[in-house]
Amino acid sequence: xxxxxxxxxxxxxxxxxxxxxxxxxxxxxxxxxxxxxxxxxxxxxxxxxxxxxxxxxxxxxxxxxxxxxxxxxxxxxxxxxxxxxxxxxxxxxxxxxxxxxxxxxxxxxxxxxxxxxxxxxxxxxxxxxxxxxxxxxxxxxxxxxxxxxxxxxxxxxxxxxxxxxxxxxxxxxxxxxxxxxxxxxxxxxxxxxxxxxxxxxxxxxxxxxxxxxxxxxxxxxxxxxxxxxxxxxxxxxxxxxxxxxxxxxxxxxxxxxxxxxxxxxxxxxxxxxxxxxxxxxxxxxxxxxxxxxxxxxxxxxxxxxxxxxxxxxxxxxxxxxxxxxxxxxxxxxxxxxxxxxxxxxxxxxxxxxxxxxxxxxxxxxxxxxxxxxxxxxxxx
Amino acid sequence: xxxxxxxxxxxxxxxxxxxxxxxxxxxxxxxxxxxxxxxxxxxxxxxxxxxxxxxxxxxxxxxxxxxxxxxxxxxxxxxxxxxxxxxxxxxxxxxxxxxxxxxxxxxxxxxxxxxxxxxxxxxxxxxxxxxxxxxxxxxxxxxxxxxxxxxxxxxxxxxxxxxxxxxxxxxxxxxxxxxxxxxxxxxxxxxxxxxxxxxxxxxxxxxxxxxxxxxxxxxxxxxxxxxxxxxxxxxxxxxxxxxxxxxxxxxxxxxxxxxxxxxxxxxxxxxxxxxxxxxxxxxxxxxxxxxxxxxxxxxxxxxxxxxxxxx
Numbered sequence: 231x232x233x234x235x236x237x238x239x240x241x242x243x244x245x246x247x248x249x250x251x252x253x254x255x256x257x258x259x260x261x262x263x264x265x266x267x268x269x270x271x272x273x274x275x276x277x278x279x280x281x282x283x284x285x286x287x288x289x290x291x292x293x294x295x296x297x298x299x300x301x302x303x304x305x306x307x308x309x310x311x312x313x314x315x316x317x318x319x320x321x322x323x324x325x326x327x328x329x330x331x332x333x334x335x336x337x338x339x340x341x342x343x344x345x346x347x348x349x350x351x352x353x354x355x356x357x358x359x360x361x362x363x364x365x366x367x368x369x370x371x372x373x374x375x376x377x378x379x380x381x382x383x384x385x386x387x388x389x390x391x392x393x394x395x396x397x398x399x400x401x402x403x404x405x406x407x408x409x410x411x412x413x414x415x416x417x418x419x420x421x422x423x424x425x426x427x428x429x430x431x432x433x434x435x436x437x438x439x440x441x442x443x444x445x446x447x448x449x450x451x452x453x454x455x456x457x458x459x460x461x462x463x464x465x466x467x468x469x470x471x472x473x474x475x476x477x478x479x480x481x482x483x484x485x486x487x488x489x490x491x492x493x494x495x496x497x498x499x500x501x502x503x504x505x506x507x508x509x510x511x512x513x514x515x516x517x518x519x520x521x522x523x524x525x526x527x528x529x530x531x532x533x534x535x536x537x538x539x540x541x542x543x544x545x546x547x548x549x550x551x552x553x554x555x556x557x558x559x560x561x562x563x564x565x566x567x568x569x570x571x572x573x574x575x576x577x578x579x580x581x582x583x584x585x586x587x588x589x590x591x592x593x594x595x596x597x598x599x600x601x602x603x604x605x606x607x608x609x610x
Numbered sequence: 611x612x613x614x615x616x617x618x619x620x621x622x623x624x625x626x627x628x629x630x631x632x633x634x635x636x637x638x639x640x641x642x643x644x645x646x647x648x649x650x651x652x653x654x655x656x657x658x659x660x661x662x663x664x665x666x667x668x669x670x671x672x673x674x675x676x677x678x679x680x681x682x683x684x685x686x687x688x689x690x691x692x693x694x695x696x697x698x699x700x701x702x703x704x705x706x707x708x709x710x711x712x713x714x715x716x717x718x719x720x721x722x723x724x725x726x727x728x729x730x731x732x733x734x735x736x737x738x739x740x741x742x743x744x745x746x747x748x749x750x751x752x753x754x755x756x757x758x759x760x761x762x763x764x765x766x767x768x769x770x771x772x773x774x775x776x777x778x779x780x781x782x783x784x785x786x787x788x789x790x791x792x793x794x795x796x797x798x799x800x801x802x803x804x805x806x807x808x809x810x811x812x813x814x815x816x817x818x819x820x821x822x823x824x825x826x827x828x829x830x831x832x833x834x835x836x837x838x839x840x841x842x843x844x845x846x847x848x849x850x851x852x853x854x855x856x857x858x859x860x861x862x863x864x865x866x867x868x869x870x871x872x873x874x875x876x877x878x879x880x881x882x883x884x885x886x887x888x889x890x891x892x893x894x895x896x897x898x899x900x901x902x903x904x905x906x907x908x909x910x911x912x913x914x915x916x917x918x919x920x921x
Contacts, residue, residue: 238714242703249702446698449662450715451688605683607664608625 231459235452239460243434247464254468257430261422261472265479268418269411276362279304280326284311286334295348298374299330304366321353328352328363340378415486416568417541419476420502424535424561425528426472427506428513430465432527435514435603445607454603458596462507469503480572489575497578498571501588502564506531508595515602534559541565563587615640615767615798616661620670623656623821630656632821633670638800638814640766643793645812646802647908653821654802655695658769661800662692675767688716691760695771699756701745705736708744708759716763723762730758733788750781757788761797768792770801774808786811806905815904817911824915825907832907837875839863841902844872846887846894855890859883864910873906 247254283296300307308326311317317329331349333339340346350367354360438444447457477495481488510527517523537543538552539561545553556562563584570576578585616638623631631653638644646654659665661674663683672679675689699708709727718726731737734754736747744752753773760768770789774782786808793799793813801812809815810829817824817832825836846852849867856865856874861882863875874883880897887894902910 232717234717235715238711241714242700242707242711245707246700246702441698441701442694442696443698443700445664445694445696446692447715449664449687449690449692449694450712451684451717452715453684605664605687606666607659608666 231453231455236456236460239452239457240463243461244464247468257426257468258471258475261426262475262479264422264425265418265476268422269415269479269484276359276366277304278306279328279359279363279366280308281305282309282311282317282320282326282329283307284314284317284329284331287332287336289337291337291340292332295332295374296330299367299370302366302370304363304370317351321351324353326353327356327359328367330367344382411484412486412573413569414542415480415484416572417539417565419473419480420561420564420568421535421539421541422476423469423473423499423502423564424506424539425531427469427503428510428527428531429524430468431462431507431510432513432523433520434461434465434511436518436520436523439518440520448605448607454605455600457603458511458600462504462511465507466500466503469507470500473499473503486572488572490571491575491577494576494578494581495568495571498564498567498581498585498588501585501592502560502567505560505588505591505595508592508599512595512599512602515599535561538562539565557587560588560591563591613640614638614673615642616672616674616800618657618661618670618672621657621660621667621672622669623653623660623665624668629821631660634818634821634823636816636823636826638798640798641793641796643789643799643801643811643813645809645815646800646818647804647806647809647815648818648824649912650804652818654818655771656821657818658692658771658800658802661686662690662769663687675765688763689765689767691757691763691765691768693753693756693760693768693770693773695775697752697756699744699752699759702743704741704743705731705734705747705755706740708755709762712759713762718762726762726764730755730762734758735784749777750784753777753781753785754788757785761792766797768797768799768801770799772802772804774803774805782808806903806908809904817908819912819915822915824911829904833902833904836907837863837902837910839875839877840880841900841906842874842876842880842883842897843868843900844874844883844894844897845870846872846892848892851890852887852892852894855887855892856883859886864913866909873900875910 281299283299285292285296296307299305305328309320311320311329317331320326321329329351331351333347333349336346336348348371350364352360352364435444438447477499480486509531513527513530514523517526538545538548538556538559540556541561545556545562548556566584567576567581567588570581574580614637616636618634618636621631621634621636622629634653634657636657646658648654656665660667661672661679663679663686667680674686677685677689679686700711703711706727709730710723713723713727731740734751734757736742736751736755739747744755747755757770757773760770774785777785782805789799789801790811803809812829814826814828815832816826825832827836844852849870849872852872853865853867856862856872859882861876861878863877865872865874867873874897876883880899883897884894
């Protein structure tokens with residue numbers, strides 16, 4: 231390998247990137263746009279569930295109960311209903327996801343027997359949201375019940391009994407706010423880099439074939455390895471700038487807590503960037519038309535990266551054989567690494583597993599890519 | 611055999627069942643300018659690409675600058691300059707940047723690159739336009755710059771694949787001056803072209819048709835001997851009838867219409883020509899012996915080789 235030839239390629243490639251400001255702008259702005267879309271669009275949290283209330287009693291207690299729902303932050307009371315027909319209509323028109331009905335004898339039943347029911351109706355079209363909303367509703371009711379009990383005891387001149395009651399005090403670590411965004415955003419960074427990185431390099435060889443410059447290039451003594459490294463060098467910088475943009479957005483815009491070391495983040499990001507650029511280059515070497523190369527790169531990275539990297543769909547919930555496939559989906563390792571670095575502050579030694587996996591991918595892909603390039607017109 | 615720059619023996623290239631180059635033998639001496647001539651699809655580009663190590667020969671072998679093209683293509687590449695048929699510099703790079711790029715690829719020493727670039731720029735006539743993007747240059751300048759890029763590393767052998775196609779005549783003439791300058795520095799050059807008048811600029815001409823080498827020799831040799839007879843010009847009235855009548859005459863090798871006259875290729879005596887035509891009702895003037903143009907030679911040889919190829 232000759233440094234002079236390698237640098238000649240890198241210099242030429244840099245000039246070409248620089249002379250095409252529109253493509254460069256797309257390469258740099260696209261990840262930020264995707265970051266905004268995926269960052270805001272994907273959230274597993276259920277907040278402000280639209281709720282209709284049919285309060286048949288309209289007493290002080292029933293209004294207090296409704297107020298408890300409204301002020302819980304999990305629900306938003308969107309409409310007060312006045313009869314059964316309206317309730318039915320509201321559900322049909324998806325005005326709300328749930329409806330609470332309080333019977334006209336609610337206070338009376340509560341006073342006489344100590345227990346009264348509140349009816350909650352939910353639209354289970356979206357099972358996930360509904361399950362979570364039902365959980366929230368039970369939480370609200372539990373709080374209200376506890377309040378009632380305390381009041382009742384106080385009114386009857388008794389002190390609250392604490393003997394014999396066991397409380398579970400859950401303490402969540404790493405994502406204390408239980409905010410799914412903190413969990414998803416680091417994964418989004420891995421996904422976006424995976425998609426954009428492969429696109430960046432997918433055109434670099436096919437462009438030369440299409441423009442006819444490749445024939446001249448392969449008539450010179452340049453080697454396949456020099457060509458690859460020289461071509462990847464400037465894109466490596468572009469890829470790292472993209473990664474920097476995404477990570478800065480994650481930390482300063484989406485406010486994902488960052489507890490790890492900058493060095494760990496930088497080292498693993500460089501490693502991952504190398505892998506994704508290598509994939510794009512491999513595609514570019516194999517497919518001689520620009521359109522074909524870009525499409526194949528997209529197909530090859532889009533589905534595995536979004537579905538099988540575990541960034542929103544937990545890998546341990548997948549069927550066994552799909553889980554096996556995910557071991558070949560390199561973004562999953564970077565999703566794991568980023569989450570651990572962001573939320574747990576993990577260092578290199580704790581991440582040795584996924585880092586080694588990425589190293590194996592980098593070495594494999596780059597070897598295959600270098601070998602796939604032949605300096606002949608009649609071989610692929 | 612230090613004075614042989616290019617030696618091909620039985621060189622063959624098949625694409626599937628199509629034989630693009632068929633058992634081609636070619637030997638080019640150091641410092642020679644050889645013109646590679648033939649119709650489109652005759653196998654000129656395929657041959658040149660095999661000699662550059664860009665295509666792997668299906669059979670036969672070739673040595674360029676002393677290196678085997680199949681076994682040691684990298685050594686071949688280091689010793690040749692190549693201009694592909696399609697213009698292949700980088701349009702989005704400037705004149706200087708293209709030269710620097712190829713200088714780097716060919717590892718031109720740092721101390722010499724400026725001088726050689728200066729020379730290439732001068733040769734292409736691009737002084738003062740070093741920073742212009744190549745895509746804005748006109749055809750002739752582009753071609754000369756491509757030649758400049760191909761010779762930055764002072765290769766002993768140059769392969770030029772139709773370097774002058776689509777270039778205006780004045781620029782073509784300049785280009786050929788450059789080729790002869792290089793040849794005078796004992797650079798060996800194989801250049802393909804389909805302009806007949808350019809064949810005259812070559813030391814030797816290799817005529818190729820349907821993948822086979824039909825004839826090789828200096829322009830003079832080809833004109834004198836390749837036809838196997840003497841060419842006469844004949845003026846007469848009924849050209850069509852005359853051609854038919856001459857086709858039946860045993861001494862006539864070929865008769866063809868050239869604008870308003872006939873070109874008749876004959877072996878032996880021309881005495882019987884006029885009487886032969888007269889008895890067949892065609893009045894003809896006195897046959898005048900003429901020197902065949904290279905075009906005559908090519909047309910004749912190509913049609914003969916095509917007939918032979920079919921049988």
